[in-house]
Amino acid sequence: MSIARAGVAGSKPRIQVTRTGVSTARLPAASVRLPLNEILVGDCVAELGKLPAASVDLVFADPPYNLQLEGALSRPDQSVVDAVDDDWDKFASFSEYDRFTRDWLTAVRRVMKPEATIFVIGSYHNIFRVGTILQDMGFWILNDIVWRKANPMPNFRGRRFTNAHETMIWAGRSAQTKAYTFNYETLKAGNNDCQVRSDWFLPICTGAERLKDAQGRKTHPTQKPEALLARIIMSASKPGDVVLDPFFGSGTTGAVAKKLGRDFIGTERDAVYAKAARARIAATEPLPDDAVNAPPAKRSEPRVAFASVVEAGFISAGETLVDDKRRFKAVVRADGSLLMSGIVASIHKAGALAQGLPACNGWVFWNVERNGKLVSIDDMRGTIRAQMKEAAE
Amino acid sequence: MSIARAGVAGSKPRIQVTRTGVSTARLPAASVRLPLNEILVGDCVAELGKLPAASVDLVFADPPYNLQLEGALSRPDQSVVDAVDDDWDKFASFSEYDRFTRDWLTAVRRVMKPEATIFVIGSYHNIFRVGTILQDMGFWILNDIVWRKANPMPNFRGRRFTNAHETMIWAGRSAQTKAYTFNYETLKAGNNDCQVRSDWFLPICTGAERLKDAQGRKTHPTQKPEALLARIIMSASKPGDVVLDPFFGSGTTGAVAKKLGRDFIGTERDAVYAKAARARIAATEPLPDDAVNAPPAKRSEPRVAFASVVEAGFISAGETLVDDKRRFKAVVRADGSLLMSGIVASIHKAGALAQGLPACNGWVFWNVERNGKLVSIDDMRGTIRAQMKEAAE
């Protein structure tokens, strides 16, 4: 409250980028200076305790997920998955994880301005505990947001659904947080004049964006994509705002904040991560004022499962599909697979099997009879595609 | 355990639909009869207490979440600024919801078979508390699944992202629940031969599917779409399984279970909902067997020893096996083991050894030459399996 920073309160905030990625100065608790655009190396609870209260506008937190992995996992080609087995992700019990969570959330909450909001990201291993503690502490949940990964790791053993998303909780500091920043109009304008939904479709961080060490190994096991942070910062902050990331890691939050004309504060326990993040941010240039926009999400024809054609009611389970010349037929099962001569297969496999060919496009091969005429299932796919496109990716 | 039902154990389960939606009989605790395809009117904890333990295969639960939290959420907080007092206030009402959740989950858990799984659906208002309690009680989360709504209600005030999804948690009864049902192969076949992800795109329940009363008002405020339940039941149960829904509501679970050849048990406090659900289910017809039943998945096929391939005369002892590219060879011994470079090993071990890999499926690795062409030993296994099936019938 009392920690006003020159140039922030006004309607035209000025962007301050002070010695980005250079200082690790520890501040006495009484100081009023905010260590902007710096990475404080140390435990976030301790480091945040040195900052003045009510001084940040937005928080992004990517805490350890407590994955509880046991043993190794191999791909079908026998290669071994490089799992997250770092010490920082190990907790003795759920209650220890809960205590850890409550501690850092308490420290973070103190430095949040009354109208600040926080995003916390997690997976099913930890996000339910984070959400419960947020509620218990009096944070006010505004949305839960799903990051749908364009290219998730598959489930190699076929025992579960592909774990293809992570969850973010967006919450206000309290139920009284009403005047939080939400750039509704600009978000809508950038989304075909359509409100942005709570499910976001984005690729994971790979390629040139992924930080590597001298040996070519990934610097950080869980580096988040810049596009994700860009959406968050664009949605819930203004230029000149201060964005805090208590688990700074490889520095995605800092790099994107700098690009988008926001200030950042980071805390990070691991000096190696902090050093890499500083170098990354130093090499990052702010975008020109008028070019502040999220990178466009890739778009292609959405893939439609034949199961959706059944689910949408175009075809009922138990109906029969036939080819153009009605030489072959197959029964539609409730799960969208086909039953043909005692074999369950996809529309593609069944079409190939029927013709004795190695492959077949089931969408154009199969038809269903309607009023004595054949209707292609491909037409039904077209209708569903249109619907999916509306639910913008 | 002891609640065997005629017609379920065999390989061709027969669908029993006993007096669907007619009886509300209360069962004494000592009874062993399971009230299949009935709706028990009353509180789920009380009603489930009358059922024998370990008697259901799958649970779908759509618990209430708005009313319990309403009091806490709408309470104006003008009293104290001190965060600790805030917390106490909130904790009181959240803890009431937590107790409710723990109670019904305890009752449900008792009637779950050891290898049963449970789906719970909720929104950000309650799902984090449900998830935390599931974990604390020892349930083992398999996936969190996002239902992406094709047609969600927009956010009218433009202060948040469109709340376009709900979250389901899929969990095993305990961490020891390993042999749960997951119909991986047929699901994949219905999805373009691609494994199904944790985000499902489905329309909300509208139109003719939505139950209406005589005045045309919707019977139930949160009726779930049948397509959602169909996916759940097709994914995680077999024909003839017993599906429990402790918050039966408008009866979507029962209607879909009947369609898909599963039995159901429902509990519902509201007699009006129960009556509407009974009528709905009575008007529902089961799908033909072809649309529902599947041949056994690959991993549940009976094991065949390579020795029996030799014994059956498909291969003679002393013959040579080779891989696809004829780079490796091994001699078949009379006992079904292989001799390769002076080492005796199983077909799997020999294949792994040859390639320098930790493991190998010898059935698909090795071939034998017949008339100048390679024949896979896996084909011989298929023939033997077919013979085994004939003999079993």
Add this chain to the structure above:
DNA sequence: AGCTGACATGAATCCAGGG
């Protein structure tokens, strides 16, 4: 330069059954 195919890899609670 541009195409093709082999190879690498990502927050993962990833097997079942017999001795």
Add this chain to the structure above:
DNA sequence: TCCCTGGATTCATGTCAGC
């Protein structure tokens, strides 16, 4: 209960070598 073994199992994307 632990240990051992049979044998079932992957999608999207990026890099790089080879032509």
